[in-house]
Amino acid sequence: MLSWMQKHKKYLVVTIWVSTIAFVGAGFVGWGAYDLNSNRATSVAKVGHRNISVQELQQKYDRLYQYYNNMFEGKLTQEKADELGLENAALQAAIQENLLLNFADDIGLSVSKDDVLKYIIVDPTFQKDGVFDKNLYYDVLRRARINPTDFEENLKLTILIDKLRTILNLPANKEDMAMMEASFFMQDKLAIEVINADQNEIKVDEKELKDLWEINKNNYMTKTIYNLETYFIESNKNDVNEAALSAYYNENKDRYKGSDDKIKPFDEVKAEVSKDYNIEQSKTNALEKYVAIKKAELATNDFVSVNEDNATFSLDEIKGAKVGEVIKPFIYKDGYLIVKVKSITPPQAMSFEQARSMVLVIYNEKKQKELLTSKAKTALENFKGTDVGFVSRDTNGSIAGLNESDTRAFVDQLFDVGSKKGYVILEDKAVIYDILEQRLLTNNINNNYKQITQQNVTMLKNNELIKDLTNKLQKYYEVKEYVKR
Numbered sequence: 001m002l003s004w005m006q007k008h009k010k011y012l013v014v015t016i017w018v019s020t021i022a023f024v025g026a027g028f029v030g031w032g033a034y035d036l037n038s039n040r041a042t043s044v045a046k047v048g049h050r051n052i053s054v055q056e057l058q059q060k061y062d063r064l065y066q067y068y069n070n071m072f073e074g075k076l077t078q079e080k081a082d083e084l085g086l087e088n089a090a091l092q093a094a095i096q097e098n099l100l101l102n103f104a105d106d107i108g109l110s111v112s113k114d115d116v117l118k119y120i121i122v123d124p125t126f127q128k129d130g131v132f133d134k135n136l137y138y139d140v141l142r143r144a145r146i147n148p149t150d151f152e153e154n155l156k157l158t159i160l161i162d163k164l165r166t167i168l169n170l171p172a173n174k175e176d177m178a179m180m181e182a183s184f185f186m187q188d189k190l191a192i193e194v195i196n197a198d199q200n201e202i203k204v205d206e207k208e209l210k211d212l213w214e215i216n217k218n219n220y221m222t223k224t225i226y227n228l229e230t231y232f233i234e235s236n237k238n239d240v241n242e243a244a245l246s247a248y249y250n251e252n253k254d255r256y257k258g259s260d261d262k263i264k265p266f267d268e269v270k271a272e273v274s275k276d277y278n279i280e281q282s283k284t285n286a287l288e289k290y291v292a293i294k295k296a297e298l299a300t301n302d303f304v305s306v307n308e309d310n311a312t313f314s315l316d317e318i319k320g321a322k323v324g325e326v327i328k329p330f331i332y333k334d335g336y337l338i339v340k341v342k343s344i345t346p347p348q349a350m351s352f353e354q355a356r357s358m359v360l361v362i363y364n365e366k367k368q369k370e371l372l373t374s375k376a377k378t379a380l381e382n383f384k385g386t387d388v389g390f391v392s393r394d395t396n397g398s399i400a401g402l403n404e405s406d407t408r409a410f411v412d413q414l415f416d417v418g419s420k421k422g423y424v425i426l427e428d429k430a431v432i433y434d435i436l437e438q439r440l441l442t443n444n445i446n447n448n449y450k451q452i453t454q455q456n457v458t459m460l461k462n463n464e465l466i467k468d469l470t471n472k473l474q475k476y477y478e479v480k481e482y483v484k485r
Contacts, residue, residue, distance in 0.1 A: 191385035
């Protein structure tokens with residue numbers, strides 16, 4: 001149970017308070033259209049008597065970007081960030097924080113230099129061997145490109161919010177603990193029946209399929225097409241003497257590592273070294289050709305039309321180029337490629353025929369869920385099922401008719417519904433269940449469980465309190481936004 005609570009802790013905390021230091025995770029965002037009134041030139045909004053600066057909003061955005069980038073395992077793109085609405089979320093977070101700051105000001109809370117100092121000296125980021133190190137403090141901020149004055153001003157806001165949360169703190173009472181423990185430590189004795197999906201039962205209605213595409217056609221876009229004029233410079237094919245190759249290898253040894261991260265001996269990678277050496281020797285010639293093409297003294301000799309899916313080389317530099325721009329030579333195959341951007345065709349909505357196979361996947365999922373739901377409702381009327389014993393939130397392994405992954409998904413949903421008898425729809429199956437018996441294992445709860453439960457109850461209560469308070473304050477303090485959402 002402890003492992004389950006630790007694993008799901010992020011879901012139990014409604015509001016996440018992020019560290020003051022924000023190492024930039026995304027490029028600067030263009031925050032809509034500014035109202036350039038002289039009193040508002042550096043602000044994106046005003047809440048009560050406090051202005052929200054562009055810098056403050058950018059920091060909020062960076063923190064949100066980092067949080068979601070971690071969730072996406074470092075693969076969050078700017079397009080996905082836009083789709084998630086991070087700009088709006090950052091602005092809303094800044095407004096809510098400033099509502100609380102206004103309230104803190106009005107009830108007489110303040111932050112002194114000593115308060116700031118206390119926060120800084122206990123931060124492990126600025127400690128060496130457990131002791132605050134002033135040089136480390138300035139070095140960390142310098143490397144993060146944060147001005148110490150700006151950092152300390154931002155820290156004041158964090159401290160002020162912490163003070164407000166401290167005086168508003170609601171402790172967890174016995175009733176709260178009992179309710180949470182009942183949720184965490186309840187065990188259900190189940191009878192279940194598993195109904196598997198049958199793809200052969202799904203009949204495709206072309207009209208329904210086309211209607212589904214029509215509703216969602218903006219989700220099915222073609223890739224950006226880059227029409228490129230190219231010029232390829234093949235590397236030198238001259239035989240190279242052993243001494244020159246050996247010297248090149250010694251200068252670039254780190255390139256020639258094996259899977260064990262050890263540098264391979266020269267004799268083992270000689271052919272690879274020779275190829276790299278010849279490419280390197282061709283660089284000057286490639287740059288000369290690049291300058292000649294840029295000056296229109298030399299014509300390109302090939303043409304290619306590519307997108308992200310079919311390109312045989314990286315499009316990173318080309319994505320930011322303008323029509324007519326000539327890209328510096330880059331290594332391609334066994335030489336260098338020079339690219340001139342002839343035209344760029346932006347994404348367009350796919351026709352039904354182009355998108356049909358993708359729409360069909362969504363259509364089949366939808367129909368499968370409808371069929372499973374219908375079968376589950378019918379089976380529930382005369383359900384008996386197989387007794388699988390007791391399950392709890394931290395049940396591991398598998399239960400009858402379900403693999404480990406399906407068991408986990410089923411149990412997670414089971415404890416989120418309130419009915420004694422019902423069904424749960426999984427990806428490709430339905431599980432009908434009947435709770436035969438329940439028992440509460442509170443007598444076996446150890447101190448670790450109690451401590452984590454108490455922490456989560458306190459977090460939930462106080463985050464709900466803060467949420468209700470900010471909703472109330474929104475009616476009390478005037479909010480002016482100077483950017484278009």
